[in-house]
Amino acid sequence: MxxxxxxxxxxxxxxxxxxxxxxxxxxxxxxxMPYNWSAGDDGAPLKVPQQYVPNPDWEAMGRRITHVWPATKGPRNxxxxxxxxxxxxxxxxxxxxxxxxxxxxxxxxxxxxxxxxxxxxxxxxxxxxxxxxxxxxxxxxxxxxxxxxxx
The missing domain is CATH 3.90.230.10 (Creatinase/methionine aminopeptidase superfamily)
Structure with missing residues (x-):
């Protein structure tokens, strides 16, 4: 490749x-990606939290907005x-x-x-x-x- x-x-x-x-x-x-690259304080996997943000204009185009909230520590991308x-x-x-x-x-x-x-x-x-x-x-x-x- x-x-x-x-x-x-x-x-x-x-x-x-x-x-x-x-x-x-x-x-x-x-x-x-469902998990953050950094672990939580207890060493367990840190799930990336997502919050749905309603937006009728975007949803009319078949899109949906979610934000990472609350913010998490460490690299997420x-x-x-x-x-x-x-x-x-x-x-x-x-x-x-x-x-x-x-x-x-x-x-x-x-x-x-x-x-x-x-x-x-x-x-x-x-x-x-x-x-x-x-x-x-x-x-x-x-x-x-x-x-x-x-x-």
Whole structure:
């Protein structure tokens, strides 16, 4: 999927397919994610609160307005990666609402998720370089291993 001309949103959407297949999410749209990336004070999943806002004009067009209310702490807009770049280069995130295209020379990290929903998980990132014919994994020379931390 990673190649010059690919939409950043397509890379993000493909990354969420395992969650959708397992029924954890209904789609890859970051606006509809049910949980915040940050946990609550007790360590439990933090559900994103939504409040319906009536608006007859929007509803006449088949739309519905909801706001995140009350506000929650921490990042809410799920992304599966972000740019890794030099100073003065524009930053970007790998997420469903980023419709720019990848270009040769761009570097970014993708955070593969290991997740047992609502129980445990880990966030491990690999760094990629967009090349003229695809992508090069820049992290492939770094050994990875599982480390369990006692509770």
């Amino acid at each position: 990673v190649r010059p001309g690919a939409l950043i949103s397509d890379v993000a959407n493909v990354s969420f397919e395992p969650y959708i297949r397992r029924g954890v999410l209904t789609d890859a749209d970051s606006r509809s 799920p992304k599966v990666g972000h740019s890794v770049s030099m100073p003065k280069m524009p930053p970007y995130n790998i997420q469903s609402n980023k419709h720019a295209t990848l270009e040769e020379g761009m570097t970014f990290v993708l955070h593969s998720q290991w997740l047992d929903p609502l129980t445990a998980g880990a966030n491990i990132g690999d760094c990629y370089l967009v090349t003229d014919n695809g992508a090069e994994n820049l992290s492939c020379h770094v050994p990875l291993g599982v480390h369990r931390i006692p509770a």
